[in-house]
Amino acid sequence: MAGRRVLVTGVSGYLGSEIARSLAADPEIEHVVGLDERPPRERLRDVEFIEADIRGGELGELLPRAGVDTVIHNKIVRRPGPRLSPRAAHEINVIGTLELLAACERAAGVAAIVIRGSAGIYGAEPDAPQFFPEELARLYPLRTRFQRDVGEIENLFDAFARRNREVVCTMLRYQPAIGPSLDTQITQYLSPPLVPTPLGFDPRIQLVHEYDAVGATLAAVRRPVRGAVNVAGPGTIGLSRLVRRAGRSALPVPAVLFDTATATARRLGGPRVSPDLRRLLRYGRAVDTTRLTEEVGFRPRFSTPDAVEDWVRAKGGRRLVSAVGELLPGR
C-alpha cells in the first residue's frame, strides 16, 4: 500500500478538504492531488492543488500527468445553492463524472476509484424497507432531479466497472451529513425558530456525522471493496425529536400545503427545501450499514442520535423549555 498517489475532486468543500488533509498526513500515502474550480479557503499542506473545472475537457491531460493510482470523486452537488442553478448542478454531477471516468479509463495506472455518492437513490417511500440493503437501489422510480443525477452517476460507474475489471470501483452511498462545521440542507432546515414539518407525519431520519463522513471515505481508500456501500450513523431519530433536540419548535403544515408553505418561507428568506428533502421529511429513510462495518471495516463513531447531540452541543444556545424547567422548585 505504501507510496500511493491519490486524487481528490471537489477538494475545496469542507469534506473534500478534510479528506485531502487526512490523506496528506497518512505516511502510507506518498502524494495527494486536489482538484476543484476554486482554491480551498485555506491552503492545504502537502496537497498539490490543480485548479480546473471537472466538466471541462482538461481532465484527460491532467490525470495522466498527476500519475495517481486512486481517485476519490467527491465533487457531487447535493443541493443547488444560490450561486448554482439546478442545471449547473446537474452538469457538474453527470458530465463531471463522465469526464472523470473517461480520463481514468485513458490514464494507465488507476487501480481504485471511490465515489462519494448518495443514499438519495433509494428515495423516501411509505412502504420502503426500514433499512435499505445495497441491492435494493432500484426498488422505486427515481422521482427527483437529484435522484436521477445519482442514478445516472451510478449507471456510468457500473458501466465503467464492467469494462475495467482491474479497477476496484466503490460507490459510497451517503446519508445526509450533519456536524458543527457543515452547512447542509438539513442544518439550514433546522435553523429558523419555527421549523415546518408535515402534519401527521413523523418519519425516521438517518444522518452521518461529518467526522464519520470523512472516515468512511478514508476507510474505503484503505480497504477498497467492489460495488455499493451504504454510509450512515447507525440508528435513526424521529423528525419531531430531531427538531426538539435542535431547540426548535415544529410548525406542522398539512401535506397539501407543505410545498406552498416552504416556498413562501423561502421567499421570506428562509431555507430552501428541495423535493428530496420534502419527501424525506414525510417518509424518512434509513439504510443497512452491515457492509460498511464488515467489509470496509469502518465502524462509525457517532450513531445518528449521537451525531445530532454533538451538533447541538457545538451549536450551543439555550432552549426555551429547559429555561422553564429550571424554574421548577428543587431542581
Add this chain to the structure above:
Amino acid sequence: MNDAPRTPGESATGPLLRPAVVFLRALRAGLARGVSPLEALASAGAALPGEARGAIEAAISRLEGDYAEDEWGFDEGFADAVFPLLELMYERWWRVRAIGVGNVPAHGRALLVANHAGVLPWDATMIATAIMREHPLPRPTRFLVLRWAFELPWLSIAVRRLGGVVASPYNAVRLLEEEELVAVFPEGARGIGKRWSERYRLQRFGRGGFVEIALRTGAPIVPVAVVGSEEIYPKIADARLLARLIGAPYFPITPTFPALGPLGAIPLPSRWRIEFGEPIETAGYGPDSAEDRRLVLELAERVRSDIQDRLLTGVFERGSAFI
C-alpha cells in the same frame, strides 16, 4: 413497561391528578393564612410531591426531545403512555380472554401468525396487550403493518411508535435476527376487507411468505386465533371509488361509518377471545429449506388450518358476540 399487572381501577390520569389536587389545596391554605399570593405559590410548589415533579420533568424532557426511540422508531415512553388506554380497551371494552399466552416464547425470536379482521389494526394491539399483561415474562411485540398505514397522517406516527413496521420480508427477517417477537397477518388486506358474511373464514395465506421468513431465520411459528375482531367494524359495503381516491385498499361502509363521521371509527364492544397455539419449530429444517416450495406450502397450510380450527371452536366457546 409494567411487569406487574395493574389493578383495574387505576386510571391513566390517577397519578397525575392527585398531586395537582395536593398542590391546589396547599395554595388555598396559604392564601387563607393571609400570606402574599406569590409566597403561597412558592410554598405550594415546595409541597408538590416528588412524583408530580417527576411527571412535569418527564414532560419537559419529552418536549426537549430527550427520550429514547430504537432504530425502528419504537418509542417505549409513548407505548407506556398509551398502554393504559389499550388496557382499558382490553379489559372493559372487549373483555378479552387470553388462552395459552405461555406458548409465546419468553425470549428469542418468534413469529406470531394471526388472522386479521377489523378495519383498523386493533387486533395487533390487543395481541401485544395480552402478552404484556398475561405473559409471565412480558415483552413488546413488533407487528408488520400494510403500507397504507404509513401513508396516512397520525396513523403512521402511532403505528411506528407502538412497534409497527412496514410489511416487508426484509423488515421481518431483520427483526427476527435481532431476536424480537414479530406478529404477522398473512391475510393482509384481504383479511380486513372481508364482508360480514365471510367472518371467521380465513382468506388465502398469500404465497406463504411468512413461512419462508420463519425458515430462513429458524424462528418458531406461534399460531394465534383472534375471535371478536370481526364484529368491531361490521362491513356492509365497500366504496371502491372513495378507496381509490384516498389510496386505501378499500373504503369500508359500516352501520356507523361514515354516517357518524369520526365517531364511526369507535369499534363496537364485542367480546374477544385470543388463543395462542403451540409453537411450530422450524429451526430443524435449516435456512436453505426456505427455497423448498413444497415444504413452505405444507407448513403454511398447517398453520392456516390450525388457526381456522381454533377460530371455529373459539367462536363457539365465546358464546354471544356482544354480551
